[in-house]
Amino acid sequence: MNQSTFNQARHQCVHASRRRSALVTASLLTLLLGACATPVHLSQPVSEAAVAQADQEIRGTPPPHERRLNDRAAEAKVRAIFNRLEPGARDLCYQMGEDNCQWDLRYSNDPALNAFAAGADTIVIQKGVLSYADSEEEIAMVIAHEMAHHAANHISETKMNAMSGALVGGLLMGALGAAATSGGGYDSGQRSARITDSALLGAGVGAVIGQLRYSKDQENEADYLAAYILERGGYDPRKARTMWAKLARAGRTEHGERHSFDTHPDPAERLARWDETVREMQAYGGRFR
Structure with missing residues (x-):
């Protein structure tokens, strides 16, 4: 074998080794992160027929239209709905064993259809939520x-998952980088640099996997709990369901981002699960299980 052929073969082996390392890392990360806490308050699984029916309903829903609103009236509306929902939501939060069940509502006049929970207690509702809503129940659903x-402590869970993923990924890729460079003709400086690069790459990949690992389940759990919060606030969850179809037609999530299957469940599944949760609530007389 001449030197050129040898170098090509070595180059192919290195790339094959890197591919195997990436696959091994992803597999191990998935297994290890599976030990993290997962949401437990979820609706019963929905059938394919129910999802298909929800999808057909979404396709038949007209695209949402933005309405002009006065900021003072919009903010007053948001705060009134929040105040109506808060007692029941707080009781549910305590019932789930959480300690911090007092939240700070903030209204934003940003016209984007967006709402989010942040920090330890902040809830932000932007003007666009009201601009696209056709009923008080739809607004209440987003706030809930x-x-x-x-109430489900998702923000802290997500941060912990990201940190765990970064740690596990860094350790795994660092170890794989050390194995890949051992006996490969690298001097100590090159070997150290490659191990460091591998560890940093693994940490980045692990953080992403850790952060997204349960995001769909967290969204499902938030949907499930929101239905109970609405009911406790005296709203009819059946009238709020139209917001899911509206968001789906807009191609957006309630968090203002374009819908992604990496972070949010399928829109038709969300609508079908919402209906399943409402049926459960009716069967148990609205008692939270």
Whole structure:
């Protein structure tokens, strides 16, 4: 074998080794992160027929239209709905064993259809939520969903998952980098640099996997809890369901981002699960299980 052929073969082996390392890392990360806490308050699984029916309903829903609103009236509306929902949401939060069940509502006049939970207690509702809503129940559903993220401690869970993923990924890729460079003709400086690069890459990949690992389940849990929060606030969850179809037609999530299957469940599944949760509530007389 001449030197050129040898170098080509070595180059192919290195790339094959890197591919195997990436696959091994992803597999191990998935297994290890599976030990993290997962949401437990979820609706019963929905059938394919129910999802197909919800999808057909979404396709038949007209695209949402923005309405002009006065900021003072919009903010007053948001705060009135929040105040009506808060007692029931707080009781549900305590019932789930959380300690921090007091939240700070903030209204934003940003016209984007967006709402989010942040920090330890902040809930932000932007003007666009009201501009696209056709009923008080639709607005209440979005607010209840963000309350549910706090009540279920999702923000802290996501941060912990990202940190765990970064740690596990860094350790795994660092170890794989050390194995790949051992006996490969690298001097100590090159070997150290490659191990460091591998560890940093693994940490980045691990953080992303850790952060997204349960995001769909967290959204499902927030949806599930939101239905109970609505009911406790005296709203009819059946009238709020239209917001899911509206968001789906807009190609957006309630968090203002374009819908992604990496972070949010399928829109038709969300609508079907919402209906399943409402049926459960009716069967148990609205008692939270």
